Amino acid sequence: MRLVALLLAILLAGCERPLPPGTTELIYATPYSPGHPFSRADQRWIEFVEARSGGTLRIRPIWSGGLLSSDMSMEELRHGVADIGLITPIYARGGSHFLRIQTGFYSGADSIDAQLQLYRCIDAAEPQVARELHGLKLLAVQGGALPGIVTRDRPVRTLDDLQGLRIRAPTELLSVLDRLGVDAVNMPMGDVYSALAKGVIDGVIAPPDTFSALHFAEVADYYATLAIPRGAYPSRAMGLDRWNLLTEAERAILTESIPVWENALTEEVQAATERGLAEARRQNIRTTTFSDAEQHRFDRLYLEDAEQNARALRDVGIDATHAFRTARASVRGRNQISCRSPT
Known part of the structure; x- marks a missing residue:
């Protein structure tokens, strides 16, 4: 079914009018429907990118799982199935052992803002994060409401x-x-x-x-x-090969959009919680x-x-103990995060 959807998307793209000169179109893929809180945040990000670029960067969304899968989205982005997509390392079939396990290091980080801060502490202390995100340009980290x-x-x-x-x-x-x-x-x-x-x-x-x-x-x-x-995790990314084909100005706009996307996700999750x-x-x-x-x-x-x-990650050649201790040292109190090395 995914192959049929991909072929249909390619056929539809071929029927569209050519883009105006100097315009770049990027395909964004997500498994969620347009009405989902995550997708509402995505739409706010799309509006920012297109307005900030003056229309020279266009984002074409493919909703409801038309292109990317939940368990293979990272690999699919690396191979250019879509330009940008929602990724779920916690569900990936392989290659993201550390990203999955680190979501259990967040006790005391109850707010989404605290979760994002703690993720960045872990990222800065643990090279394994970059290894598991190889071939991808990270565009947003996501936290969530506590269950x-x-x-x-x-x-x-x-x-x-x-x-x-x-x-x-x-x-x-x-x-x-x-x-x-x-x-x-x-x-x-x-x-x-x-x-x-x-x-x-x-x-x-x-x-x-x-x-x-x-x-x-x-x-x-x-x-x-x-x-x-619950922990924060990388949630939106772009294939690095596609990223490298963009102009310096286009990359600057997408870099500027990272906090915009993360703030939109935070606000939409909080609004859904209130509902x-x-x-x-x-x-x-x-x-x-x-x-x-x-x-x-x-x-x-x-x-x-x-x-x-x-x-237990030592069994697959990953020492996650240092990252765990870094996370615990960085939680100074409930929702009080300050990156620190373990003593």
Whole structure:
């Protein structure tokens, strides 16, 4: 299907009028639909680039997975399937071991701004980041709203309350939840609504925007605000070969657009979170809050697991322990980030 979509895009491009002299068109590809919060941020970036260039740089978006896949997008960009694209190193089939594991180093970086700051501390300290991004020009780093615990019909106020529950969780949390007696499962988020409705699972680790975007408010009654860390990661990139073909002025505009794109992503994620919380209130979702002691207990378990995962990368020839320690030294307090080397 992807090959058919690519051929169709090429045919359509051939039917278009020639570009005006001095105009460069770049194809941007994303797996998300135009209405998704990520895509709204993308559209704001497109508007900036085209306005800043006076129309000499045009961005042609291909939405809804027409060109790039989730698990091979980095390699596809390297080979010119699209000029610029949304990348997901955390889902890549190979070649991004460190980028995937470093997302577990962010305990204490609760805000998106703090996540981006901490990513840059890790990037500056760890050459492996550049190795795994070889062949790509990074155009945006992305953080996200912290997930909590959505449960179907049982409130959760302590970590002990999780024992025996069957909860859908991302891969990086499975071992942590297992230590807490949770029957942790991984399934596509698209299957969670029906699984909650049928009682196949008792809950899901998810951010508040899912109450609106995925309609979880219709099939769950409770939300626990345990601050479950999430990391920042490279999310928009351009193939380096295509980057090198641009003029110096064009590269300058795209470089200038990096903070514009990152700010747009932050604002759209925050707006989606507010919409989700509003929907949860409208649907009378009952919210519980973990005590500071329980939060600290979870943070300790989470960081123990993250350090263990960092050490495990030695099996593939990557020493991620220094990066883990750099991240921990750089978190001076909740959302207080200052790049520091480990002592």
